[in-house]
Amino acid sequence: MPESFLGDGLVFEEALPVVWTAGPLAEGLALARLNADNHQLLGAEASLDEVRVHEALKDESPALIHELQRLEYKVNILLRLAAELALRNSGLPAAQRIRLTSRALEWFGDATPAVGSTGLLAVYVNAALPQPVRIPCVVAGERMQCDLRAAQMRFSGLSDAVVEQLDKLGIVYLHVVDPVTDGIKRVSPLLRRKFNRTYIVNGGFDIDSANAAIHGGEADLVAFGTPFLANPDLPQRYRINASLNVPDQATFYAGEDKGFTDYLALA
Numbered sequence: 001m002p003e004s005f006l007g008d009g010l011v012f013e014e015a016l017p018v019v020w021t022a023g024p025l026a027e028g029l030a031l032a033r034l035n036a037d038n039h040q041l042l043g044a045e046a047s048l049d050e051v052r053v054h055e056a057l058k059d060e061s062p063a064l065i066h067e068l069q070r071l072e073y074k075v076n077i078l079l080r081l082a083a084e085l086a087l088r089n090s091g092l093p094a095a096q097r098i099r100l101t102s103r104a105l106e107w108f109g110d111a112t113p114a115v116g117s118t119g120l121l122a123v124y125v126n127a128a129l130p131q132p133v134r135i136p137c138v139v140a141g142e143r144m145q146c147d148l149r150a151a152q153m154r155f156s157g158l159s160d161a162v163v164e165q166l167d168k169l170g171i172v173y174l175h176v177v178d179p180v181t182d183g184i185k186r187v188s189p190l191l192r193r194k195f196n197r198t199y200i201v202n203g204g205f206d207i208d209s210a211n212a213a214i215h216g217g218e219a220d221l222v223a224f225g226t227p228f229l230a231n232p233d234l235p236q237r238y239r240i241n242a243s244l245n246v247p248d249q250a251t252f253y254a255g256e257d258k259g260f261t262d263y264l265a266l267a
């Protein structure tokens with residue numbers, strides 16, 4: 001297989017407004033300023049959809065944590081409204097199909113810049129943010145896909161921090177059913193290497209194999225299906241090392257309450 005211009009990692013594909021300004025590649029102070037602005041913008045982008053209880057708050061009361069999460073939602077809604085208003089006034093360029101990684105992108109369309117040219121590509125990565133990420137690019141090549149030309153643009157001079165943030169753009173988490181059964185080849189070790197955001201796995205895990213998967217770096221989180229179905233108080237049982245109700249396979253997918261709502265919790 002010919003090597004892809006974007007590499008073999010995950011690609012963020014989206015229709016996003018972009019603006020190209022031809023010119024020499026940014027360097028020195030101008031480049032440092034671009035990196036600082038991009039870092040700030042991508043940091044804001046990452047926090048928009050993320051409502052995460054901060055490590056420092058994990059021992060606080062659930063009511064306080066709930067209240068803080070509610071506030072965070074409210075602030076996010078206000079930010080989105082403010083951005084919408086700002087965009088309504090200024091207007092945005094039309095959305096263009098792009099495929100993006102942290103090092104390069106492909107831009108599909110007829111108005112893309114010529115191979116060999118350099119400039120600054122402004123990409124509006126999130127409709128809630130009226131500011132674009134601005135990336136110095138070299139147009140390194142082009143390709144055709146279904147009668148559409150794609151300009152292949154390599155990023156130039158981005159700081160490591162911005163590269164890391166771009167890597168995380170798009171998908172927030174990946175949840176894969178990858179059974180932990182002995183002898184079956186599993187996809188998680190491969191996917192884990194390719195995917196840098198929250199990776200969740202499930203399929204036959206118990207507390208020990210789940211902890212092993214997390215501590216071994218195979219996953220960030222493990223989900224439980226049937227153990228939860230049969231044990232409404234599963235976290236509590238795991239916490240105190242109690243025995244578990246055994247799920248009754250005869251009532252799986254049965255379309256009735258039995259086997260879904262009648263397993264007993266610990267007294």
Ligand SMILES: Cc1cc2nc3c(=O)[nH]c(=O)nc-3n(C[C@H](O)[C@H](O)[C@H](O)COP(=O)(O)O)c2cc1C
Nearest residue numbers: 177202203204205223224225226227229251252253
């Ligand atoms: C009764 C039942 C209903 C399920 N429904 C869904 C479903 O709607 N969507 C889904 O993605 N997986 C569903 N699953 C699969 C589970 O999410 C999970 O992948 C599977 O049970 C293996 O994980 P486990 O060993 O932790 O149960 C269902 C499983 C069972 C037993």
